[in-house]
Amino acid sequence: MSEKRTEISEIGEFGLIDHIHKQIKIKNSCTLKGIGDDAAVISAGDHVKVITTDLLLEGVHFDLSYAPLTHVGFKAVAVNISDVAAMNAIPKQITVSMALSNRFSVEAVDAIYAGINAAAEHYGVDVVGGDTTASRSGLILSVTAIGEAKKEEVVYRSGAKEHDIVCVTGDLGGALVGLQVLEREKQVFLSNPDMKPELEKYQIVTARQLRPEARMDIIHELREFGVIPTSMMDISDGLASELFHICKASNVGVTIYEDKLPIDKQTFDTAVEFGLDPITCVLNGGEDYELLFTIDQKDFKKLEKHPDIHFIGHITKAEDGKLLVTKSGTVAQLKAQGWKHF
Amino acid sequence: MSEKRTEISEIGEFGLIDHIHKQIKIKNSCTLKGIGDDAAVISAGDHVKVITTDLLLEGVHFDLSYAPLTHVGFKAVAVNISDVAAMNAIPKQITVSMALSNRFSVEAVDAIYAGINAAAEHYGVDVVGGDTTASRSGLILSVTAIGEAKKEEVVYRSGAKEHDIVCVTGDLGGALVGLQVLEREKQVFLSNPDMKPELEKYQIVTARQLRPEARMDIIHELREFGVIPTSMMDISDGLASELFHICKASNVGVTIYEDKLPIDKQTFDTAVEFGLDPITCVLNGGEDYELLFTIDQKDFKKLEKHPDIHFIGHITKAEDGKLLVTKSGTVAQLKAQGWKHF
Numbered sequence: 001m002s003e004k005r006t007e008i009s010e011i012g013e014f015g016l017i018d019h020i021h022k023q024i025k026i027k028n029s030c031t032l033k034g035i036g037d038d039a040a041v042i043s044a045g046d047h048v049k050v051i052t053t054d055l056l057l058e059g060v061h062f063d064l065s066y067a068p069l070t071h072v073g074f075k076a077v078a079v080n081i082s083d084v085a086a087m088n089a090i091p092k093q094i095t096v097s098m099a100l101s102n103r104f105s106v107e108a109v110d111a112i113y114a115g116i117n118a119a120a121e122h123y124g125v126d127v128v129g130g131d132t133t134a135s136r137s138g139l140i141l142s143v144t145a146i147g148e149a150k151k152e153e154v155v156y157r158s159g160a161k162e163h164d165i166v167c168v169t170g171d172l173g174g175a176l177v178g179l180q181v182l183e184r185e186k187q188v189f190l191s192n193p194d195m196k197p198e199l200e201k202y203q204i205v206t207a208r209q210l211r212p213e214a215r216m217d218i219i220h221e222l223r224e225f226g227v228i229p230t231s232m233m234d235i236s237d238g239l240a241s242e243l244f245h246i247c248k249a250s251n252v253g254v255t256i257y258e259d260k261l262p263i264d265k266q267t268f269d270t271a272v273e274f275g276l277d278p279i280t281c282v283l284n285g286g287e288d289y290e291l292l293f294t295i296d297q298k299d300f301k302k303l304e305k306h307p308d309i310h311f312i313g314h315i316t317k318a319e320d321g322k323l324l325v326t327k328s329g330t331v332a333q334l335k336a337q338g339w340k341h342f
Numbered sequence: 343m344s345e346k347r348t349e350i351s352e353i354g355e356f357g358l359i360d361h362i363h364k365q366i367k368i369k370n371s372c373t374l375k376g377i378g379d380d381a382a383v384i385s386a387g388d389h390v391k392v393i394t395t396d397l398l399l400e401g402v403h404f405d406l407s408y409a410p411l412t413h414v415g416f417k418a419v420a421v422n423i424s425d426v427a428a429m430n431a432i433p434k435q436i437t438v439s440m441a442l443s444n445r446f447s448v449e450a451v452d453a454i455y456a457g458i459n460a461a462a463e464h465y466g467v468d469v470v471g472g473d474t475t476a477s478r479s480g481l482i483l484s485v486t487a488i489g490e491a492k493k494e495e496v497v498y499r500s501g502a503k504e505h506d507i508v509c510v511t512g513d514l515g516g517a518l519v520g521l522q523v524l525e526r527e528k529q530v531f532l533s534n535p536d537m538k539p540e541l542e543k544y545q546i547v548t549a550r551q552l553r554p555e556a557r558m559d560i561i562h563e564l565r566e567f568g569v570i571p572t573s574m575m576d577i578s579d580g581l582a583s584e585l586f587h588i589c590k591a592s593n594v595g596v597t598i599y600e601d602k603l604p605i606d607k608q609t610f611d612t613a614v615e616f617g618l619d620p621i622t623c624v625l626n627g628g629e630d631y632e633l634l635f636t637i638d639q640k641d642f643k644k645l646e647k648h649p650d651i652h653f654i655g656h657i658t659k660a661e662d663g664k665l666l667v668t669k670s671g672t673v674a675q676l677k678a679q680g681w682k683h684f
Contacts, residue, residue, distance in 0.1 A: 006448035031468040040470035045387010055439040097397040106348035126373040128382035137479035
């Protein structure tokens with residue numbers, strides 16, 4: 001008897017996720033949104049709860065040879081808060097499960113929890129549960145976050161419509177470039193442990209990689225300005241990949257402009273130093289955890305002067321495709337690469 | 343500079359959990375119960391949501407040399423549903439995060455999800471989210487379950503009071519004994535791969551280990567009978583250990599009777615075959631996922647004839663301690679050992 005064996009790498013991470021999701025049916029009326037957005041949405045009286053979860057593994061998502069344990073704890077929380085933010089909800093609770101090999105001491109656990117508790121304090125969430133267990137291979141962190149919103153406040157990926165303006169917060173590409181710096185310094189250290197890592201001039205980009213911030217500040221400001229985006233998600237896999245998600249979910253196209261894409265000077269300079277195209281870093285670098293959202297044109301005036309929101313393009317008809325207008329005026333097809341762990 | 347290093351094994355799993363919890367403060371008024379029960383409780387309009395999470399690792403919580411992938415998927419869901427049941431709530435949603443090494447094919451993922459989806463169907467929950475990622479070392483499953491209840495229906499560990507009757511469902515010790523059988527057959531197979539495992543006569547106990555059931559049936563029946571337990575938890579670490587938790591949380595003592603403890607004949611016979619004391623298996627065997635609860639004496643008549651609820655003792659004053667009355671009438675101190683993964 002020969003059994004068919006299909007490698008996960010043949011269908012890829014997104015292929016695998018699609019494959020799994022096809023088999024899932026929703027049964028309960030209190031499940032307003034299941035898989036397919038930044039978080040699930042469930043009814044909760046006159047409000048809704050949003051729920052999201054992320055699994056972080058040593059050696060896959062973080063490398064303890066350069067990531068301090070406290071930063072790892074903070075990041076594990078922040079990436080989940082970012083998903084709650086992407087639904088336009090306010091995070092309230094998290095659960096934290098942790099597996100540790102005997103390489104880790106009680107003091108190491110304290111360092112991880114210092115980061116978790118700092119993030120919980122910073123984002124105003126309660127740590128309400130979890131699980132602590134032994135692992136045979138390093139550190140594993142699984143965080144689930146729960147947020148709250150009024151039903152009409154929740155923003156999905158599916159609401160973008162023609163003529164909406166495409167917005168991104170902060171700047172992009174820093175986390176990817178920061179990772180290149182950290183990997184290089186690790187190699188230098190491994191070949192000569194007496195060498196001191198040269199990280200001073202790369203502080204912004206390495207911080208983007210090691211200790212990202214969820215943009216809850218923007219969510220609170222959007223509420224103050226009375227703006228509800230028409231669609232939103234956080235940028236964890238890369239801007240191009242996320243634009244593809246919004247276009248697919250909303251059944252629209254998009255045109256973005258290279259000269260509008262936000263990039264920090266340190267990101268730009270470091271990308272060039274590493275022989276990387278800065279725009280490719282902005283389009284395909286993951287883990288920036290900035291917000292990508294679309295707004296109705298009527299809301300543009302309210303956000304126009306915001307120093308940290310950038311208007312990078314507009315939504316078009318689906319048949320117009322996904323386009324990048326370069327600085328020279330050339331129109332190119334946008335390509336989504338995204339992050340691949342498999 | 344010398345840094346202090348405290349091994350986790352020095353303070354143990356419960357010590358570590360206590361150590362972590364001491365640093366956690368609750369800030370949000372919608373968090374009704376944080377860490378310290380089977381699940382957290384958060385307000386949700388006129389209802390409450392309960393939330394619980396568990397992390398299962400290959401080589402720590404399951405061994406794929408004898409656990410079929412489909413059973414592992416089912417169990418990962420069932421153990422979380424059991425925690426929801428232990429709060430007297432009805433499970434509605436789960437999220438499932440999975441990490442896989444490249445040893446696993448798409449067909450293997452399908453087998454795991456066959457179990458997850460079977461459990462979701464069986465318990466009436468929706469799979470609403472998750473995360474799928476690569477792992478360097480085998481299979482990791484992290485499941486979070488969300489349940490719903492009216493606020494006054496929620497049962498905590500802390501409500502037991504003097505004279506309440508102590509109840510357990512089903513029978514105990516089977517999962518521990520089943521594990522011994524599976525480990526023995528694994529060793530036999532490793533030393534001689536041509537040997538067929540002898541599992542026919544151990545079907546009940548191996549099923550208890552490989553594919554436990556959450557007792558949602560009991561939760562629904564308690565509602566039909568109009569009984570709200572005064573305290574409840576599920577038996578994952580062992581009856582004695584769970585009784586200690588209830589006594590501590592409720593500030594009471596307990597007396598249980600050896601001749602009232604429920605044990606299946608196959609569990610008893612297999613324990614004897616392995617040279618284990620059957621009563622020790624019942625008291626300290628983990629992973630049975632039966633329910634332990636206390637009821638007010640006035641509710642006894644309603645449950646008295648239930649074929650699968652056993653009345654094993656009663657709650658006393660805290661100063662009376664935690665006692666086991668043996669078949670011979672001797673009064674012994676109850677000892678909690680529990681499961682130790684570290």
